[in-house]
Amino acid sequence: MSTRSDQADPRKTAESLEYLHGFGNLHSSEAVPGALPAGNSTPHRPPLGLYTERFHGASMTEPRGNSRQAWMYRIRPSAQHGPFSRIDGGTFRGLADAQTEMNRSSWNPQPDPKPGTDFVSGLWTFGGHGDPAERTGMAVHVYAANASMKDTVFSNSDGEMLITPFEGALLVRTEFGLLHVKPGDVALIPRGVRFRVELLDAMARGYVAENFGRPLVLPELGPLGSTALADPKDFRAPVAAYEDVERPVQAIVKYCGELWSSTYDHSPLDVVAWHGNHVPYVYDLHSFMTVGTLSHGHADPSVYTVLTSPTDTPGVANFDFCSVVGRWEVAMDSFRPPYYHRNIGSEFVGIVKTPPFGPTMFGEPGAGMLHNMLAPHGLWPEGDVATTNAAALEPEWIDIGLAIFYDSRLPLKLTRQALESPQRQHDFDKHWQGFERRFPRSPLQEDINAR
Known part of the structure; x- marks a missing residue:
């Protein structure tokens, strides 16, 4: 069209709009019938007077499973500029x-x-x-x-x-x-x-x-x-x-x-027909199938990964795109929210939709939160108290809205405009202050402290 x-x-x-379906598939499409060549991607005279153009999104000799390429049939070559x-x-x-x-x-x-x-x-x-x-x-x-x-x-x-x-x-x-x-x-x-x-x-x-x-x-x-x-x-x-x-x-x-x-x-944007996977x-x-804990404990947040950019080290991503949507919490005798943690990777959090009860510790849509490599984080004190003092752990549907995470193997460096932005919360660390001591001191330690 x-x-x-x-x-x-x-x-x-x-x-x-209509769509083709399937991630990574070798798709083909033509806006005008007969625009896509049959049997030969580089015919002597492309149909309808179009120009043939190859588009490589990965190295030509990468394994077939890593290949990213497309053939385009366009009104003029993109080289005309x-x-x-x-x-x-x-x-x-x-x-x-x-x-x-x-x-x-x-x-x-x-x-x-x-x-x-x-x-x-x-x-x-x-x-x-x-x-x-x-x-x-x-x-x-x-x-x-x-x-x-x-x-x-x-x-x-x-x-x-x-x-x-x-x-x-x-x-x-x-x-x-x-x-x-x-x-x-x-x-x-x-x-x-x-x-x-x-x-x-x-x-x-x-x-x-x-x-x-x-x-x-x-x-x-x-x-x-x-x-x-x-x-x-x-x-x-x-x-x-x-x-x-x-x-x-x-x-x-x-x-x-x-x-x-x-x-x-x-x-x-004059491509009349194309085929390929780039x-x-x-x-x-919201189509994401959430996987979680059905008995006890807490699954790693890697279970929220939608897409990943792999590296040469198996299991280590250059970048993971993760999404957290509403889900059931059913873990028995377990601390259900994310435990306090320090990750070797770095995490940037964005909010797409707040839950019905309003903004959470992550903020409102448009906010950003960064926990760089090994930065300790987790619930704020009031959330910890509410969780640990819960009367009973019944199955519960958690509507947290929609959050996205960018997880990466290396620390994110901040631009000067981000460091100096009026929107930056310079007192962010205050949210993790005020945790009550719950572990009792021994009488000997009490005597030492009293001296």
Whole structure:
């Protein structure tokens, strides 16, 4: 289908979308019958006068299971553009000025953006680690926008982007087709894929994670078997939809931590047909099959992993994307909330939806909380008292709203704007003060203390 954002109603378009299903599948789609070549990906004369373009999202000689690639059949090659020039990234930062922060950190939601702020100009960077040029590490951002991107497309050569709205639905137009992304969903935009974000509501806010490492995959299930956590069939990929627009379109690219810009004389979202597996997805986080404790004890939070970016060390992730939704608590004679812990990895928490009873210790939508490597954390004193003094441990449905976690193997360094932000809570440590001593002192120790 041919689409033009200035002629179609974005909301009607979003609500009428059809999808291909299955994470990691080799999909194929054509917007015009006969546009996709049969039997040969590089025919002498591609159908309908289109141009053939190969898109590699992974090294060509990686094992077949790690391959990320796509064949595109487009109105013009994406090579038809002028030189790129560096532009000011605003509050969307690389990590050049990022600093290590050992302390537990927390931020209130960012203020409303200035009028005319779109998705790209509304990105605000907390921090991250690693080096996108070395294809390792990750970064954490939020966005706040009150305007759709117009005659502009964006792509990220540094890594994949996970977009998780908590306010306002989005219509995301990509080279592969269209995605409807609403609060409670997460969209995965692969490395290098061009896209444009159009708002379906007056305001749009959400969280964004960049994965500089190996492409995200579904975690292995091991003893859980073949059905648990995120089901591959629940991931939706777009069907082909192209723009046939011949007017100047700005292309902004994040490249090695900086933003670059060039101008096309046509829309680069002009792919009429494609096949491959380097494609965008949208996933409803409420589809996640929660796995937990059915007898006693407390399962590790790794059971909330939706997607993971593996490393060469088995079981150690460059970056895990985790989601916590409502669930039953049935553990017997056990401390049911997360126990106090110090993890070798680092954890950033974001809130998509608060529970019915209001904000929890994690804050409200738009807040951010960081526990870097080995930072002790867990319940605050009042939560500990309420839990340990519970009269009976009956089966209980816990509606905690919806929270997301970015877990990473290395400490997240914070940008200067995050360190100096007015939204940062500089007294965050106060929440873990005031725990009562419950262990009795011995008479001998009481006598020593009295002297």
